[in-house]
Amino acid sequence: MNVALWIAAGALALVALVGGVSKVFVPVEKLAGSPGGEWTGDAGAGVVRGLGVLELLAAIGLVVPALVGVAPVMVPVTAACWVLLMIGAMVTHVRHGDGAKFVGLNLAYLALAVFLAWGRFDLAPFTA
Template identity: 40%
Template sequence: MTIALWVVAGLLAVTFLAAGLMKITQPRPKLVAAGMGYAEDFSAGAMKGIGALEVLGAIGLILPAVLDTATILVPLAATGLFLVMVGAVVVHIRRTESFAAPLVLAVLALFVAVLRFSTYPF
């Protein structure tokens, strides 16, 4: 199960790092044009903030475990990413868009958070 947790955490980290960096580096109109229609509902600063949370969450999923320092940050980062994805699901439902991707990411983040908090801590 530890290997599964590492694989899921790694996939989540890559996904959130890529998505977060895109939100931080691209202007809002370019994000909308790239298919992120929900960016119309948020200010440019809010999009940058969401991107920063995703990047920090991605770093928090891997770095503390690799360095074996403050490993409690791994389930805390997973919990934070879960909450971000719950917000994303709500936004997509309100916009009557598909919410499958953020829902899957939320479930995977919850999987990491629950197991790292309880059954498989470092």
């Protein structure tokens, strides 16, 4: 179970890192022209950058606390927060008519985050 949870954390951290870097460093106009990124054209640059920063923090919070052994409870807390972020992402994609593909992808990330949060809170928590 521990290995599966580490894989889930690593996969979600990679998703968060890629999403965060793109939202923070890629111009909003370019993001708005990419598939699934059309919503960024309607959002302010500050909103897009803010979400990117949250995703970068999530990438850190999903793995670093457990790796360094400082406040490892932040891993499942971050995963629970990721669930909320994915709910918002699904709502946004539905409202912008981006199609089921992006909603399904966000749903998969949400399921992985639920597994990680549940696993690290209950099934295989980090011990001090």
